[in-house]
Amino acid sequence: MKHTLKNVFHSPRFLVGFIIFMTILLTVLIYPYFVTRDPLQGLGKGFLSPGTYVSVYDANNTGTYRVELPEADDNRLESSLPVKDRQTMLDYLKAMGADVTGLDTSNENFHQLIEVWKANYSDADAKAKKYEGFSTQAKRNELRRLNNRLSTDVSVPMSVTKGEGDSATVSTVATSDYVKVTEVANAITLPLGTDNFGRDTLTELVKATGISLLVGLLAGSIATSLGLLIGLLAGYIGGVVDDILMFICNIFTVIPGFVLLILIYSALGTNSRSITTCAIIIGITSWVWTARSVRSQVISLRNRDHVNLSKLSGHSLGRIVLTDILPYIASYVVMAFILQVSSGILAEAQLSMLGLGPNPNELPTLGLMMNWSKLFGAYTSSNAWWAYFPVILVIALISFSLNLMNTGLDQVFNPTLRD
Amino acid sequence: MKTDEKISVQPEDTRESVTFGSDRNKDFSKEPLCLSGKGVTRVFHTGKTTTVAVDHVNFEFHKGELISIVGESGSGKTTLSKILLGLLEPTEGEIFFKGQPRDISTGAKKKEYWKGIQAIFQDPFSSYNVFHKIDAVLLDCINMRGGKNLPKEKKIEMMTEACSFVNLKFAELTNKYPFELSGGQMQRLMIARIFLLKPDILLADEPTSMIDACSRATILDMLLNLRNETGMTVIFITHDIGLAYYISDSVYIMEHGKFVESGRPDEVMLTPKAPYTKRLISDVPKIHEPWDLSTVEIK
Numbered sequence: 001m002k003h004t005l006k007n008v009f010h011s012p013r014f015l016v017g018f019i020i021f022m023t024i025l026l027t028v029l030i031y032p033y034f035v036t037r038d039p040l041q042g043l044g045k046g047f048l049s050p051g052t053y054v055s056v057y058d059a060n061n062t063g064t065y066r067v068e069l070p071e072a073d074d075n076r077l078e079s080s081l082p083v084k085d086r087q088t089m090l091d092y093l094k095a096m097g098a099d100v101t102g103l104d105t106s107n108e109n110f111h112q113l114i115e116v117w118k119a120n121y122s123d124a125d126a127k128a129k130k131y132e133g134f135s136t137q138a139k140r141n142e143l144r145r146l147n148n149r150l151s152t153d154v155s156v157p158m159s160v161t162k163g164e165g166d167s168a169t170v171s172t173v174a175t176s177d178y179v180k181v182t183e184v185a186n187a188i189t190l191p192l193g194t195d196n197f198g199r200d201t202l203t204e205l206v207k208a209t210g211i212s213l214l215v216g217l218l219a220g221s222i223a224t225s226l227g228l229l230i231g232l233l234a235g236y237i238g239g240v241v242d243d244i245l246m247f248i249c250n251i252f253t254v255i256p257g258f259v260l261l262i263l264i265y266s267a268l269g270t271n272s273r274s275i276t277t278c279a280i281i282i283g284i285t286s287w288v289w290t291a292r293s294v295r296s297q298v299i300s301l302r303n304r305d306h307v308n309l310s311k312l313s314g315h316s317l318g319r320i321v322l323t324d325i326l327p328y329i330a331s332y333v334v335m336a337f338i339l340q341v342s343s344g345i346l347a348e349a350q351l352s353m354l355g356l357g358p359n360p361n362e363l364p365t366l367g368l369m370m371n372w373s374k375l376f377g378a379y380t381s382s383n384a385w386w387a388y389f390p391v392i393l394v395i396a397l398i399s400f401s402l403n404l405m406n407t408g409l410d411q412v413f414n415p416t417l418r419d
Numbered sequence: 420m421k422t423d424e425k426i427s428v429q430p431e432d433t434r435e436s437v438t439f440g441s442d443r444n445k446d447f448s449k450e451p452l453c454l455s456g457k458g459v460t461r462v463f464h465t466g467k468t469t470t471v472a473v474d475h476v477n478f479e480f481h482k483g484e485l486i487s488i489v490g491e492s493g494s495g496k497t498t499l500s501k502i503l504l505g506l507l508e509p510t511e512g513e514i515f516f517k518g519q520p521r522d523i524s525t526g527a528k529k530k531e532y533w534k535g536i537q538a539i540f541q542d543p544f545s546s547y548n549v550f551h552k553i554d555a556v557l558l559d560c561i562n563m564r565g566g567k568n569l570p571k572e573k574k575i576e577m578m579t580e581a582c583s584f585v586n587l588k589f590a591e592l593t594n595k596y597p598f599e600l601s602g603g604q605m606q607r608l609m610i611a612r613i614f615l616l617k618p619d620i621l622l623a624d625e626p627t628s629m630i631d632a633c634s635r636a637t638i639l640d641m642l643l644n645l646r647n648e649t650g651m652t653v654i655f656i657t658h659d660i661g662l663a664y665y666i667s668d669s670v671y672i673m674e675h676g677k678f679v680e681s682g683r684p685d686e687v688m689l690t691p692k693a694p695y696t697k698r699l700i701s702d703v704p705k706i707h708e709p710w711d712l713s714t715v716e717i718k
Contacts, residue, residue: 304545305540305541305542305545305546306545306546306547306548306549308501308504308506308538308540309538309540309546309547310548311506311533312504312506312533312536312537312538313533313559313560313563314529314530314533314534314563316526317526323548323550323551324548327548327550
């Protein structure tokens with residue numbers, strides 16, 4: 001046993017798969033101790049891109065520090081005028097025939113661009129002349145808003161009203177006043193932003209990974225135990241028992257498993273589809289190939305001399321199966337189990353993606369997250385990659401790590417595959 | 420696994436003590452019947468083909484007799500041995516154990532029958548469960564003989580005695596796995612197992628065919644000692660007619676599932692009647708004589 005384990009962990013494939021899987025598993029187990037937020041709680045409205053969000057209100061009421069960054073003004077200007085707007089300004093200047101030689105959207109030419117703009121642009125002119133490309137009202141409004149933003153001098157101190165009612169005091173905020181993010185009463189870092197419901201995607205993803213792993217483990221355990229039991233009985237007892245069990249196996253083989261799953265799931269209705277129900281259904285529709293291969297292994301084992309000798313020693317059927325047959329196919333069963341877990345997770349994801357997954361009001365699963373991303377246009381209109389890409393990555397990583405572990409085990413237990 | 424690190428036991432080559440040949444003058448027909456069969460037949464159906472592996476054979480094995488069943492591969496020896504052991508049911512015919520019709524219809528009855536008949540198989544490497552230690556193999560035998568509640572010291576004493584009977588040291592084997600032994604040592608351990616079980620009948624299915632020539636003599640010597648000491652009936656299944664001649668009290672020649680000839684080894688070997696027996700005898704290479712291959716059938 002010790003020797004086998006040592007061999008298994010010497011297989012690089014198994015080790016890599018094991019490390020990836022354990023990292024995912026440990027994250028799932030440890031993360032809730034650090035972030036206690038309810039994964040299904042909405043924090044805002046719609047997709048928020050990844051980043052740190054600081055409450056402006058609370059920032060005003062937080063003690064300030066004096067920090068003088070030399071490039072502060074430039075940064076402020078740049079931030080007030082994104083490259084896209086600078087391009088619009090250039091386009092307008094070109095369209096009205098102003099001299100734009102030497103001007104571009106870079107930071108070096110920033111002040112020069114603003115000077116040329118101020119010298120040439122006026123709302124009335126734009127309205128009267130209707131330059132090419134800027135003839136519509138919408139375009140001209142965009143130009144006007146842009147111009148208004150430029151006319152505010154960014155280096156002037158800003159006045160801020162603190163408190164409410166009679167106790168309200170007006171104070172000024174200098175450009176060199178800074179707040180420390182950790183001192184602001186309300187600030188949140190969303191490494192993966194929020195999804196369409198405004199839920200923190202990372203917290204939701206971790207919870208969903210845990211649930212999907214659970215579905216996979218449960219489905220895998222059910223499928224492997226069923227397959228093992230049927231395979232052992234059919235293989236060891238043989239005769240009529242074998243014929244009947246193999247007949248059932250054949251029926252399950254010819255019915256496409258996924259179609260069967262879809263039919264059962266849609267017959268159940270959303271509210272009666274709990275996580276456990278889903279796992280059980282996946283489990284009882286995917287035991288067939290385990291049963292078949294266990295059966296063939298048992299048939300080759302049952303006539304071995306050590307089994308005959310065990311019979312001659314008067315051992316019972318149960319004991320022979322448990323001690324003389326099962327240990328010989330244990331490695332194979334472990335491998336089958338790993339593959340079943342992987343396919344269980346994938347089956348859940350596929351079904352949920354089609355809207356046939358577990359009840360979406362209870363808990364998130366990886367498949368449900370994909371389904372929501374699809375429904376709310378995360379990869380079409382909203383372009384919110386953070387709502388679906390990490391989910392795809394986690395599904396792929398789980399499947400990859402489990403398959404890698406399986407191949408690694410195969411290499412250890414199947415001598416013909418050894419290098 | 421350190422396969423090269425074999426356990427050091429006493430040298431396997433103890434040919435000096437080997438006394439081939441049995442008590443040729445003893446008439447075993449006066450001894451009580453141990454196992455006999457009438458019209459024993461076994462038919463296998465595979466798809467549309469039907470194979471008659473054992474075809475209406477009759478036999479009478481007496482107490483303390485060493486019987487050899489000789490035949491080439493596919494002649495039905497192993498099927499017959501499985502029928503005798505109760506691992507396969509005969510399609511037809513009846514088997515008598517100690518004069519009574521054999522009844523192995525239930526698990527308990529089978530268990531009782533197997534206290535009377537045990538086996539040593541051809542391949543020592545596949546005869547052991549690789550997950551069980553040697554101690555477990557031997558303890559199992561003591562338990563089967565009703566020694567489950569014996570004190571631990573007594574059990575160890577019994578196992579040590581059994582091992583020393585086959586020239587193995589129990590103290591060196593304890594906590595070891597069977598696959599850590601050599602083929603010859605494993606087969607000797609099998610004999611130690613039989614020594615503990617003390618059945619009425621031992622069925623040895625080609626026990627020496629997978630073992631080198633030197634160990635073979637040792638194994639045969641031990642089998643004969645075991646027979647002489649316990650008075651058990653030994654059914655020796657082999658393809659080697661020369662070997663059968665040296666060790667048996669009676670010989671059965673099997674061809675295509677039938678016994679074509681049987682009798683005392685001297686009768687069968689020196690004055691063979693069946694052409695198949697003649698062929699088997701001529702196929703044995705003789706030292707100092709050119710090998711006559713004219714009778715060998717090339718299929």
